[in-house]
Amino acid sequence: MKYPLDLRRAVMLAIACAFMHGGIAQSASKTATGTDVARASAGKGAQADAPDGSADEIAAQDMTADSHADPRAYASGSTQGDVADLMQLIHDGGLVEMRTTYNGGYGASLFFHAPSMTYYVALFQDKHFWRVIRTSDQSRAETIYSGFARQTSQLAEVEIRRAQLQAQKASIERVINESQARAQRLQADIEVAHAQEAKVADYQRQTQDETLALRDEKEKAQAQLRQLQQQVLQLQHQAEAGLPGTR
Numbered sequence: 001m002k003y004p005l006d007l008r009r010a011v012m013l014a015i016a017c018a019f020m021h022g023g024i025a026q027s028a029s030k031t032a033t034g035t036d037v038a039r040a041s042a043g044k045g046a047q048a049d050a051p052d053g054s055a056d057e058i059a060a061q062d063m064t065a066d067s068h069a070d071p072r073a074y075a076s077g078s079t080q081g082d083v084a085d086l087m088q089l090i091h092d093g094g095l096v097e098m099r100t101t102y103n104g105g106y107g108a109s110l111f112f113h114a115p116s117m118t119y120y121v122a123l124f125q126d127k128h129f130w131r132v133i134r135t136s137d138q139s140r141a142e143t144i145y146s147g148f149a150r151q152t153s154q155l156a157e158v159e160i161r162r163a164q165l166q167a168q169k170a171s172i173e174r175v176i177n178e179s180q181a182r183a184q185r186l187q188a189d190i191e192v193a194h195a196q197e198a199k200v201a202d203y204q205r206q207t208q209d210e211t212l213a214l215r216d217e218k219e220k221a222q223a224q225l226r227q228l229q230q231q232v233l234q235l236q237h238q239a240e241a242g243l244p245g246t247r
Contacts, residue, residue: 082132086120089113095120101149104156104163108148110141123148125155 089095089111099110107127111120119141123131131148135141 082120082134083129085134086111086122086129086132089120099145101152103149103152104159106152106155106159108145108152110145121145121148123151 086095094115095111095113097109098112099108101108105126107124109122109124111122112118113120117136119135119138121133121135121141121144122129133141133144135144
């Protein structure tokens with residue numbers, strides 16, 4: 001079938017436009033894909049060139065990764081992870097304890113498992129493992145251990161302060177009890193002194209009264225004695241009346 005010339009030209013123009021649009025779309029897609037690859041490569045390069053994190057950062061990253069873990073599950077041994085492995089190795093005596101730091105009830109330890117050339121870094125509280133990191137890189141193990149050791153120091157500050165305050169409070173209470181006991185003893189002494197002073201005052205009054213009474217009785221007795229002496233003299237004179245005088 002033959003088409004008019006104008007119709008064939010219109011069809012060819014439409015086909016050419018379609019090919020042109022398809023090529024532009026493919027080119028844009030390739031360009032976008034190349035950009036994404038470049039960005040990804042740049043990101044990988046930045047990560048590869050980035051310096052190693054500090055011990056605290058590594059410990060913080062590990063803690064974030066394990067933040068969903070429940071320490072109580074570790075303590076019970078129900079979670080079969082690095083904590084359970086470490087506990088089993090300690091029970092079997094297959095570890096070498098390289099370093100341990102204690103701060104209050106918290107501690108950090110660095111263990112080495114020689115057969116597997118593996119290091120275990122543990123953070124614990126009251127001898128219950130809280131976190132365990134396993135690595136074959138000695139440098140990373142030392143770094144994590146240093147971070148854990150510093151973390152125990154920070155965690156123990158409140159506990160140590162509490163212990164100091166408890167000791168100070170106990171010392172103050174002991175001094176208070178001693179002071180109260182001393183005050184009670186002094187009060188008892190004062191009460192005894194007051195009671196004795198009252199008895200002494202009564203005794204002094206009684207003695208004074210008796211002294212006055214005795215003085216009166218003495219004076220009466222002396223008067224009676226003088227009277228009797230005079231009477232005796234009179235009677236003696238009467239009895240010796242008419243007798244020669246005596247020298």
